[in-house]
Amino acid sequence: MRDLNFETAGAALSVSDCISLAPGMALQGVRMRYGRNAEIFGAGEKAEYVYRVVSGAVRTIRFSADGRRQILGFHLPGDIFGLETGARHSFSAESIAGAEVALVRRSLIEAAVAEDPRAALALTQLFARELHAAQEHALVLGLKGASERVAAFILHLTDRFEANADLDLPMSRADIADYLALTIETVSRAFTQMERDRIIALPCARHVIVRDREALELMEAA
Amino acid sequence: MRDLNFETAGAALSVSDCISLAPGMALQGVRMRYGRNAEIFGAGEKAEYVYRVVSGAVRTIRFSADGRRQILGFHLPGDIFGLETGARHSFSAESIAGAEVALVRRSLIEAAVAEDPRAALALTQLFARELHAAQEHALVLGLKGASERVAAFILHLTDRFEANADLDLPMSRADIADYLALTIETVSRAFTQMERDRIIALPCARHVIVRDREALELMEAA
DNA sequence: CGTCTCGTTGACTGTGATCAAGCGGGGTGG
DNA sequence: CCACCCCGCTTGATCACAGTCAACGAGACG
Numbered sequence: 159m160r161d162l163n164f165e166t167a168g169a170a171l172s173v174s175d176c177i178s179l180a181p182g183m184a185l186q187g188v189r190m191r192y193g194r195n196a197e198i199f200g201a202g203e204k205a206e207y208v209y210r211v212v213s214g215a216v217r218t219i220r221f222s223a224d225g226r227r228q229i230l231g232f233h234l235p236g237d238i239f240g241l242e243t244g245a246r247h248s249f250s251a252e253s254i255a256g257a258e259v260a261l262v263r264r265s266l267i268e269a270a271v272a273e274d275p276r277a278a279l280a281l282t283q284l285f286a287r288e289l290h291a292a293q294e295h296a297l298v299l300g301l302k303g304a305s306e307r308v309a310a311f312i313l314h315l316t317d318r319f320e321a322n323a324d325l326d327l328p329m330s331r332a333d334i335a336d337y338l339a340l341t342i343e344t345v346s347r348a349f350t351q352m353e354r355d356r357i358i359a360l361p362c363a364r365h366v367i368v369r370d371r372e373a374l375e376l377m378e379a380a
Numbered sequence: 381m382r383d384l385n386f387e388t389a390g391a392a393l394s395v396s397d398c399i400s401l402a403p404g405m406a407l408q409g410v411r412m413r414y415g416r417n418a419e420i421f422g423a424g425e426k427a428e429y430v431y432r433v434v435s436g437a438v439r440t441i442r443f444s445a446d447g448r449r450q451i452l453g454f455h456l457p458g459d460i461f462g463l464e465t466g467a468r469h470s471f472s473a474e475s476i477a478g479a480e481v482a483l484v485r486r487s488l489i490e491a492a493v494a495e496d497p498r499a500a501l502a503l504t505q506l507f508a509r510e511l512h513a514a515q516e517h518a519l520v521l522g523l524k525g526a527s528e529r530v531a532a533f534i535l536h537l538t539d540r541f542e543a544n545a546d547l548d549l550p551m552s553r554a555d556i557a558d559y560l561a562l563t564i565e566t567v568s569r570a571f572t573q574m575e576r577d578r579i580i581a582l583p584c585a586r587h588v589i590v591r592d593r594e595a596l597e598l599m600e601a602a
Numbered sequence: 603c604g605t606c607t608c609g610t611t612g613a614c615t616g617t618g619a620t621c622a623a624g625c626g627g628g629g630t631g632g
Numbered sequence: 633c634c635a636c637c638c639c640g641c642t643t644g645a646t647c648a649c650a651g652t653c654a655a656c657g658a659g660a661c662g
Binding site for chain 2: 224243339
């Protein structure tokens, strides 16, 4: 799976980058830097590129009719985002605390898919992975209570970072709240309660140390 | 989009059926009948087939760790379900009030994808459509209140059936509740309230007549 | 006609949202 | 260097929406 992700062509390049849809298939791309809370693309814009996080973190977001924000997902180094089959983006993407991103033209990907079935398979699997993530998210929002959502979030991040215990959250409480469909107050209370229960430690708000993973896994199971 | 769906080979066939991933590409399949609440496939089983609803209705479901049920989606005539890229199904599928389903071996689809890029594109778009549905579902569960969810559900079904006003619900209140992450009582109250407000009429529980679509759309916009 | 499932209705409860205030750390300017 | 401010976070009090528990009604089926 891992090798289906885009891969950098090497540290030497700073404005040019490559992606590989399948092993041995590199597509030419460009690297871009974004500051704090910068828009990478907006909902409704033409979906000309596909993106890969090189460093930093990115959030994909949508707004409901009444203006409330929903975060669809967080994207960390190695993750692909901005995949579309239609002409336009159905959601927006923003850098969180600054991010380096590799862009590849969709036309290149489409050309690769048209001539190599392995590339087509790889693209399908990227969509399938997004689909699983979205279904998992729907499950969390539908079935879990507040503290369970936060526990699941922390576990998910530790797995993603392959960190055993120490976690540096790139996102604010507001981001977590909009991702988990809670308020910042509820998220904050969940963190505080877990610290009281010695399940995690919070040296500062953005730094989480997992003390008792078992307990977290127990909480997660709603 | 519509022609990317499987299409029946004709009414004459009863045990044999075809799917077309792209116009002009028919793949041989088999037709099956299921009774009420029959399992079509279970989570964890080998994903050997891809399915298309011919008639009736199907629900795809998952269970959370504590045993509560989540309905991922309802599948109506023409819809594809059971798509996977991994070896096994990550969810189960059941007929609701009886369903006729066309099955096609995944190996056939994979063969078609390997030799024809148009088939690969079609498959990718099927996944992409599922992805959009799952993201929409997550948005509903995250941002909308109870009555708004029910309003969105009714509107979605009327659009899906291309019915202007009359709707025959194939699913029970319990199914709707597990789909919208509500209780049956709350769903029932939402229906009743809408009837009181003259937004819908309910000659019987499973039959909905949309009286005021505008009002429904207003409600939906959470 | 009785039973059984599904749906509705009502009374009460609980979880998380809302409103409001206070804390703390990082950054800027005097 | 320190004072101040601003923003992100925390904490507390109250409220409201949906969940829970319980009873009843209405069809469907034997």
